[in-house]
Amino acid sequence: MRRPTIADIARQAGVSKGAVSYALNGQPGVSEATRARILAIANEIGWRPNIAARALNGARAHAVGLALCRPARFLGVEPFFMELISGIEAELSARSYALLLQVVGDHEAEMGVYRRWWGEGRVDGAILVDLHLDDPRVPQVEEMGMPVVVLGHPSAAGSLVPVWADDSAAVRETVEYLVALGHRRIARVAGLPRLSHTSIRDRAFGDVCAGLGLDACPIVHTDYTGEEGARATRRLLSSPERPTAIVFDNDIMAVAGLSVAQEMRLDVPADLSIVAWDDSPLCQVVRPPLTVLTRDIPAYGAHAAQRLLALIDGVETRPLEDEAPRLTTRGSTAPPA
Amino acid sequence: MRRPTIADIARQAGVSKGAVSYALNGQPGVSEATRARILAIANEIGWRPNIAARALNGARAHAVGLALCRPARFLGVEPFFMELISGIEAELSARSYALLLQVVGDHEAEMGVYRRWWGEGRVDGAILVDLHLDDPRVPQVEEMGMPVVVLGHPSAAGSLVPVWADDSAAVRETVEYLVALGHRRIARVAGLPRLSHTSIRDRAFGDVCAGLGLDACPIVHTDYTGEEGARATRRLLSSPERPTAIVFDNDIMAVAGLSVAQEMRLDVPADLSIVAWDDSPLCQVVRPPLTVLTRDIPAYGAHAAQRLLALIDGVETRPLEDEAPRLTTRGSTAPPA
DNA sequence: CCCCTCGACTGAACCGGTCCAGTGACCCTC
DNA sequence: GAGGGTCACTGGACCGGTTCAGTCGAGGGG
Numbered sequence: 001m002r003r004p005t006i007a008d009i010a011r012q013a014g015v016s017k018g019a020v021s022y023a024l025n026g027q028p029g030v031s032e033a034t035r036a037r038i039l040a041i042a043n044e045i046g047w048r049p050n051i052a053a054r055a056l057n058g059a060r061a062h063a064v065g066l067a068l069c070r071p072a073r074f075l076g077v078e079p080f081f082m083e084l085i086s087g088i089e090a091e092l093s094a095r096s097y098a099l100l101l102q103v104v105g106d107h108e109a110e111m112g113v114y115r116r117w118w119g120e121g122r123v124d125g126a127i128l129v130d131l132h133l134d135d136p137r138v139p140q141v142e143e144m145g146m147p148v149v150v151l152g153h154p155s156a157a158g159s160l161v162p163v164w165a166d167d168s169a170a171v172r173e174t175v176e177y178l179v180a181l182g183h184r185r186i187a188r189v190a191g192l193p194r195l196s197h198t199s200i201r202d203r204a205f206g207d208v209c210a211g212l213g214l215d216a217c218p219i220v221h222t223d224y225t226g227e228e229g230a231r232a233t234r235r236l237l238s239s240p241e242r243p244t245a246i247v248f249d250n251d252i253m254a255v256a257g258l259s260v261a262q263e264m265r266l267d268v269p270a271d272l273s274i275v276a277w278d279d280s281p282l283c284q285v286v287r288p289p290l291t292v293l294t295r296d297i298p299a300y301g302a303h304a305a306q307r308l309l310a311l312i313d314g315v316e317t318r319p320l321e322d323e324a325p326r327l328t329t330r331g332s333t334a335p336p337a
Numbered sequence: 338m339r340r341p342t343i344a345d346i347a348r349q350a351g352v353s354k355g356a357v358s359y360a361l362n363g364q365p366g367v368s369e370a371t372r373a374r375i376l377a378i379a380n381e382i383g384w385r386p387n388i389a390a391r392a393l394n395g396a397r398a399h400a401v402g403l404a405l406c407r408p409a410r411f412l413g414v415e416p417f418f419m420e421l422i423s424g425i426e427a428e429l430s431a432r433s434y435a436l437l438l439q440v441v442g443d444h445e446a447e448m449g450v451y452r453r454w455w456g457e458g459r460v461d462g463a464i465l466v467d468l469h470l471d472d473p474r475v476p477q478v479e480e481m482g483m484p485v486v487v488l489g490h491p492s493a494a495g496s497l498v499p500v501w502a503d504d505s506a507a508v509r510e511t512v513e514y515l516v517a518l519g520h521r522r523i524a525r526v527a528g529l530p531r532l533s534h535t536s537i538r539d540r541a542f543g544d545v546c547a548g549l550g551l552d553a554c555p556i557v558h559t560d561y562t563g564e565e566g567a568r569a570t571r572r573l574l575s576s577p578e579r580p581t582a583i584v585f586d587n588d589i590m591a592v593a594g595l596s597v598a599q600e601m602r603l604d605v606p607a608d609l610s611i612v613a614w615d616d617s618p619l620c621q622v623v624r625p626p627l628t629v630l631t632r633d634i635p636a637y638g639a640h641a642a643q644r645l646l647a648l649i650d651g652v653e654t655r656p657l658e659d660e661a662p663r664l665t666t667r668g669s670t671a672p673p674a
Numbered sequence: 675c676c677c678c679t680c681g682a683c684t685g686a687a688c689c690g691g692t693c694c695a696g697t698g699a700c701c702c703t704c
Numbered sequence: 705g706a707g708g709g710t711c712a713c714t715g716g717a718c719c720g721g722t723t724c725a726g727t728c729g730a731g732g733g734g
Contacts, residue, residue: 003456005690016714021692031712048456052398053690055389056719063437082419089440093450098459100400101438103426113430119340119385121720122435226622256622263624282619285563285593287600342720353684358722368682390720393689458690 004045012041024049055121063098064308065123067110069130070103078224078250079280080297084151087301088127095309097124107132111140118146124312125149127304131156131196147311149304154319156196161311163304163320167197168204170293170325171247174275175208177327178245182335183273186217187243189232189253193221198249205247216241222253229253233260237272244336245273251280254290258332269334279328288331295325341382349378361386392458400435401645402460404447406467407440415561415587416617417634421488424638425464432646434461444469448477455483461649462486464641468493468533486645488637491656493533498648500641500657504534505541507630507662508584511612512545514664515582519672520610523554524580526569526590530558535586542584553578559590566590570597574609581673582610588617591627595669606671616665625668632662 006020013020015034022029023038030038055061066088068081085099092099100123104110117123125147128137138158141148150157153164178186188205191198202219209217218236222228229248236243237260248254254276261272268274268288276283276292283290300322310317343357350357352371359366360375367375392398403425405418422436429436437460441447454460462484465474475495478485487494490501515523525542528535539556546554555573559565566585573580574597585591591613598609605611605625613620613629620627637659647654 003458007690015712017691018693018715019713022713025692027693029712034712046456048453050393050690051457051459052389052392053719054692056387056393056690056721057692058719059692061389085438086440089438093439093441096453098437098439098454100435101422101426102430102435103423104430116385116433117435119383120388121340122388226618230622252618252622255619259622259624281563281589282592285567285589285596286623287596344720352682354721355685355723356683359683362722364723366682371682387720390689391722393691393720394722395689396722 004047009041013038061122061124063100063123065100065117065126067102067104067113069107069110083297084301087298088305091302091305107137118144125308132194133196149308151304152196153200161307161317163307165322166324167201171201171204172208173327174247179212183245185215185243186245187236188219189229189248190219190221191224191249224250226252226256229256230260233257237264247275249277251276251278251283255282255286269332270337273333291329291333293325294328341384346378350375397461398459400437400460402437402454402463404439404441404450406444406447420634421638424635425642428639428642444474455481462645469531470533484648486641488641489533490537498644498654500644502659503661504538508538508541509545510664511584516549520582522552522580523582524573525556526566526585527556527558528561528586561587563589563593566593567597570594574601584612586614588613588615588620592623606669607674610670628666628670630662631665
């Protein structure tokens with residue numbers, strides 16, 4: 001039950017290996033009649049190209065890599081990555097590219113994985129996510145010479161191709177909306193402070209609040225888990241200058257925050273308005289349903305994959321600014337009582 | 338900036354390619370001194386084996402495949418897959434195996450992906466998930482001769498190696514617990530009826546209820562989304578013989594059901610007890626926190642990966658029964674009022 | 675001192691493709 | 705009808721490893 005090779009096809013068709021190769025790859029050098037005959041035989045005996053042999057000739061590996069550097073328990077929590085992956089996938093599979101996925105413990109391991117993949121010729125490029133401030137991976141990847149697309153703000157991407165969305169605009173839209181509703185004390189429950197998008201949102205939040213002349217606008221940093229989201233909310237709601245609106249950096253913390261508010265006998269939205277970053281079924285399932293910043297995450301992933309494939313093809317690529325998150329209002333935001 | 342090959346090492350060390358190959362693979366045929374010299378040079382010039390070249394010699398691809406056949410929007414919803422993947426990953430990366438992931442639209446596409454991966458020599462095996470009743474994929478994969486581990490009950494796995502957990506036992510434990518609390522009218526909001534684990538749970542639910550002499554124990558099937566979970570709950574709670582306890586097949590539907598109950602001014606757990614299948618941060622974040630059937634999903638994935646690697650290594654493997662889901666009680670279950 | 679064995683190493687075939695330099699056959703043109 | 709060009713196809717080198725059949729020299733035994 002050996003797998004058929006082009007040599008088998010060549011023998012059956014009574015031509016040389018070279019002719020078969022031309023025929024199967026749609027290249028000139030064979031007559032249409034011969035090509036049809038060869039294709040028929042190939043089809044009949046169930047021939048598939050051996051990628052290893054193809055790759056050996058300096059061809060593409062036809063795969064791209066994604067190493068995720070988050071502990072398993074956080075990965076499961078947020079729909080973000082799964083949606084991102086399915087978006088990336090949609091683009092890749094349309095071009096018959098495979099996605100190599102690995103979950104790693106830290107950035108060092110992540111770089112080791114990229115180095116191995118690239119060194120072994122397993123991938124043609126990679127997507128870098130969760131950029132940190134002064135991320136050490138950027139210069140390292142630049143040095144490797146591997147085609148890489150970065151999901152994150154251009155300011156952190158060095159010479160790599162960034163795919164990003166304007167988080168600052170989304171923060172501004174949200175705060176301005178809350179202020180228009182009459183809120184003056186707005187807080188932000190943020191994610192990991194070392195992530196570059198966290199600091200970008202933090203800065204935007206501070207700037208907008210200051211620009212609108214709001215009172216103290218506290219920011220609390222968390223690790224994105226529901227527990228820390230709940231703790232942060234409890235602390236904010238226990239302060240003497242209690243905020244009337246809280247903007248959360250993900251959905252799970254927003255839901256946790258909602259529970260805390262209800263536990264403390266606060267009415268949402270009358271006593272407290274809540275906005276979550278990233279929509280998910282979760283946000284629509286709770287009462288009241290949450291006002292959210294909506295992103296098309298699969299599209300985000302698809303765009304990144306597109307850019308990466310272009311980069312691999314040697315097409316010069318410029319940064320891609322994706323659509324900014326849009327505010328979708330639901331029952332969790334209202335004028336303060 | 339060509340990647341170094343063993344020929345480069347051979348030249349620098351003044352030996353033949355063959356000797357370098359022996360040295361780098363820890364095989365006999367070279368002296369320890371030469372081996373050390375070769376390793377030092379390989380290390381210094383940053384040599385990595387080209388897997389394509391290795392694979393060409395009939396060696397392993399050092400990758401396994403996973404094709405997920407669910408629409409993107411469902412994938413993001415449940416933490417299940419992400420946790421499963423991270424568990425699989427943990428096992429694979431310890432053995433330097435890569436995971437090839439692809440999200441597909443239907444089973445036909447899924448088989449196409451497996452066929453391509455296997456035919457192209459990209460993977461050494463695969464993991465099959467979401468088994469259906471009389472799943473057409475099982476005989477097809479059997480015919481391909483690809484090593485495959487199935488996540489699901491042995492009865493649906495044909496000659497493939499199953500990795501499974503005793504869902505029936507978990508159903509029994511749950512129902513018996515609810516009955517012990519005093520419940521007589523228990524309902525089940527199930528997932529997709531064509532999935533084999535759904536039918537197994539359905540049957541167990543019916544058997545246990547009948548065995549305990551309970552009244553009508555309705556089962557409603559859904560597509561796992563919060564919307565359908567909410568609809569099903571609304572219907573159940575509107576019936577004249579309203580159940581006093583509902584067991585949901587996933588966490589998102591349980592949370593949706595909780596919201597519906599609260600909307601209908603029912604107190605959870607006094608008027609309605611709720612149990613969710615699979616724990617997640619979500620279950621702990623809502624009020625009251627949900628009683629759940631806990632599984633160690635990453636471990637489940639890791640076991641599947643282990644079995645698959647053993648299968649690939651030609652070690653004979655038998656079915657693996659994983660730990661049954663355990664009931665973790667929280668505030669959403671209590672004696673009926 | 676010769677033969678044998680064994681360890682260390684070489685040279686080349688091989689895996690399954692790609693692709694380039696040739697080779698005829700045929701047609702067109704002046 | 706000779707010269708030139710194109711088309712269809714062949715043969716073989718090549719990619720970067722693995723592996724096997726040898727070669728060579730040192731060491732040991734009789």
